[in-house]
Every structure is written in structure tokens, then in C-alpha cells.
Amino acid sequence: MPQVTVTEQLLIHQKASPMATGRFTRLLNELILAAKIISREVNKAGLVNVLGFTGETNIQGEKVKKLDEFANSVLIHRLQRSGLLCAMSSEENADLIEIPDNLKQGDYILIFDPLDGSSNIDVNVSIGTIFSILRRTGENGPVTLDEVLQKGSEQVAAGYFLYGTSTMMVYSTGDGVHGFTLDPSVGEFLLSHPDIKIPEQGKIYSVNEGYWDYWDKPTREIVSYFKSPANQRKKPYSMRYIGSLVSDFHRNLFYGGIFLYPRDTRDPRLASGKLRLLCEANPLAFIVEQAGGLAIDGKNRILDIEPHELHQRVPLFIGSKNDVQKVREIYGGD
Ligand code: AHG
Ligand code: MN
Ligand code: MN
Numbered sequence: 207m208p209q210v211t212v213t214e215q216l217l218i219h220q221k222a223s224p225m226a227t228g229r230f231t232r233l234l235n236e237l238i239l240a241a242k243i244i245s246r247e248v249n250k251a252g253l254v255n256v257l258g259f260t261g262e263t264n265i266q267g268e269k270v271k272k273l274d275e276f277a278n279s280v281l282i283h284r285l286q287r288s289g290l291l292c293a294m295s296s297e298e299n300a301d302l303i304e305i306p307d308n309l310k311q312g313d314y315i316l317i318f319d320p321l322d323g324s325s326n327i328d329v330n331v332s333i334g335t336i337f338s339i340l341r342r343t344g345e346n347g348p349v350t351l352d353e354v355l356q357k358g359s360e361q362v363a364a365g366y367f368l369y370g371t372s373t374m375m376v377y378s379t380g381d382g383v384h385g386f387t388l389d390p391s392v393g394e395f396l397l398s399h400p401d402i403k404i405p406e407q408g409k410i411y412s413v414n415e416g417y418w419d420y421w422d423k424p425t426r427e428i429v430s431y432f433k434s435p436a437n438q439r440k441k442p443y444s445m446r447y448i449g450s451l452v453s454d455f456h457r458n459l460f461y462g463g464i465f466l467y468p469r470d471t472r473d474p475r476l477a478s479g480k481l482r483l484l485c486e487a488n489p490l491a492f493i494v495e496q497a498g499g500l501a502i503d504g505k506n507r508i509l510d511i512e513p514h515e516l517h518q519r520v521p522l523f524i525g526s527k528n529d530v531q532k533v534r535e536i537y538g539g540d
Contacts, residue, residue, distance in 0.1 A: 212238060212375060212386045212395040219379065233290040233314055233339065234363070234377075238395060240284045241335055241367040241375065244277045244321070245388060248369040252330050273327050274298065277320035277335060290314050292342050293349040295516050297322075297485045302354060302516065314362075315340040315354055319485040322366075323450020332370035334452030338489040339363040354516065358488035358509035365493060366452050376402070376456065378496040383459075402459060404499040408526035410463030411443045412454045420470035428466070428536050438528060451481065455490050455524065459497060464525035464533070468504070479503075479521035483513055487522050500530035505539035 216234055220226040251273055278298040285291055289310035294303040297319040305311050323333040339362050342353050365377025373388040375395050385399030411432040432443040448454050454465050469479045481487055491501030491508035501508040501524040523533045
């Protein structure tokens with residue numbers, strides 16, 4: 207069977223849509239190229255560390271950036287020249303990233319977490335890049351913050367690149383979820399997981415249980431529920447927690463399960479949880495719903511939340527339908 211590349215699949219999709227201009231396909235292709243560059247650097251990060259090249263300069267006398275800074279600048283520099291965007295927002299940048307006046311503007315907005323799970327870089331554990339694509343709502347001219355602060359349900363596409371044992375791309379344009387695996391020998395992402403569906407009933411729960419003492423009563427009740435042999439599964443769920451949202455999410459997407467990052471009282475800045483609505487929760491919520499799962503903040507659907515700031519944090523419960531519904535029930539939702 208001939209192997210379909212991600213570009214071929216995008217072109218097939220483009221042809222099926224009479225309104226398509228090819229701009230969206232080009233945008234995803236730019237993103238894919240940036241991810242291949244990041245993947246290459248991630249793959250040699252351990253080697254660089256072993257050889258002690260992580261100081262200020264490398265052997266060519268160039269500054270060696272931390273990998274998350276590197277990923278951020280690759281994405282910004284490549285994508286701002288694409289002519290397809292009117293603004294970007296990155297987890298690493300406090301403000302909106304505007305497209306310089308001398309460069310062509312487009313009508314898409316890209317929001318991303320350049321390297322998710324970056325605390326795992328030094329120990330060779332899977333990390334990823336998460337992205338969300340919106341279309342601007344206004345006409346030409348400078349983008350306003352309001353145009354970027356759209357609900358997750360307005361996303362035209364979302365996905366992630368996972369730098370794991372293989373590099374994968376998982377994305378959706380609202381027409382199912384598709385997974386591609388990078389074949390490094392040809393440098394192409396090949397369709398490896400068409401039409402991904404998350405099992406309705408999970409068997410894994412993923413949470414940082416170290417924060418137990420900082421949780422409220424219903425949150426403890428929820429986690430106790432998943433550990434209990436008297437739950438809907440009739441046996442305890444397995445606990446798996448990598449500490450890279452994208453990797454924990456990816457595993458649960460295939461095996462079935464729930465990822466939880468509740469609010470806690472550890473730090474007033476985490477009063478609404480740790481994860482970011484725009485660059486982490488929304489894109490993964492878009493993916494999980496397209497795969498048949500759910501994502502809520504405890505009571506409300508993540509994709510229905512009206513954002514009011516770029517770096518807004520949100521409690522996140524995401525994964526298999528039955529498991530997320532159980533969380534909603536315990537928190538007193540519908
Ligand atoms: P990032 O590396 O982009 O800052 O995100 C880290 C996030 C997320 O990937 C992960 O799920 C979570 O932090 C882990 O947090 P804890 O260490 O508090 O469990
Ligand atoms: Mn992150
Ligand atoms: Mn990050």
C-alpha cells in the first residue's frame with residue numbers, strides 16, 4: 207500500500223473544499239518544517255549535553271540556546287515570514303507577537319506552546335510542540351487582542367508534534383484526528399494513525415498526586431474514585447504521569463484514560479490550575495473532542511470558555527468520555 211504523506215493528505219483535503227485557497231495547506235507545511243527542525247535538535251540534545259556543549263557558545267562560536275528558546279525562535283522566525291499570519295502568541299512571550307510591517311500579513315492566527323514538558327528535556331523524556339490555529343475576525347490592519355481571544359470552539363485546526371521514540375504529528379481540522387509518524391530517512395511525516403478515536407472508557411488516570419494536600423474535597427474524591435476497585439471500571443485505574451502534558455495526553459488518547467490538572471492552593475498564581483487555556487487546553491480539547499472524548503474545567507466545556515487574557519490558566523480534565531463525565535458529576539455539574 208502506498209504511504210500517504212501529510213502534504214498529500216492536506217492537498218486531498220484542500221481539493222475537497224471549494225473555498226480552499228491553499229493558504230491553510232501552506233501554513234501547516236511551514237509548521238511541519240519548523241517541527242522537523244525542532245525534532246532534529248531535540249534528538250541531539252542528549253549528545254550535546256554529554257559533550258558539554260550547553261554553555262554559552264558552541265564549537266562554531268555560536269550561542270547555544272536552551273532548547274525551549276530555540277523551539278520558540280524557530281517557530282516565530284519561520285512562521286512570521288510565511289505571509290499567512292497576522293499574529294502569533296507563544297507560551298514563552300508575554301505579549302502578542304505581531305508580524306513586522308515589512309513582512310506580508312495573512313489572516314490566520316497561530317498560538318503555540320513551543321516545547322511542552324520542557325522540564326523533561328535534560329533526561330531524554332518525550333516532549334512536544336502544541337499548536338492552535340484561528341482565523342482573524344476583523345478586517346485588515348493591526349490585529350487586536352480581542353481577535354486572538356477567541357473561544358476554543360472557533361479553532362480552524364489544532365494539534366501537536368510529539369518528540370518521542372519517533373516524532374509524530376497529530377492534528378485535526380475538525381474532520382477527525384489523524385496521526386503521522388516522521389520517517390527520518392526520507393524526512394516526511396507518513397500517515398500512520400488515520401481517524402484516531404479515544405476509547406469511551408479509560409483505564410489510566412494521570413495526575414500529579416503530590417499535590418493531594420493542596421486539593422479541595424471534591425478533587426480528592428475524584429482521584430480516590432479512579433483508584434477505587436468500586437469505580438465504573440470495577441477495578442482501579444493505572445496511574446501514569448510523565449509530566450509532559452502532550453505525552454500524557456497522547457498515551458491516554460490511544461489507551462483510554464483521563465489527564466487531570468486541577469486547581470490547588472500551593473501558590474495563589476495556580477488558583478485556576480497551571481495549564482494555559484489558549485496554548486495547551488484549547489488545542490488538546492479540540493483534538494480530544496474530534497476523537498470522541500471530552501475536556502472540561504471541572505464543570506464547563508473547555509472549548510466554550512471565553513478567554514480574557516493570553517496566558518489565562520484553567521483547570522483541565524481531559525480524556526475518555528466516561529471518565530470526564532464522572533469528574534463533572536462529582537464536581538456537581540450536569
Ligand atoms: P511547559 O513545559 O510547557 O511549561 O509545561 C509543563 C506543564 C505540562 O507539560 C505538564 O503536564 C505540567 O506542566 C506538569 O506540571 P507538574 O510538574 O506541576 O506536575
Ligand atoms: Mn506546556
Ligand atoms: Mn512550554
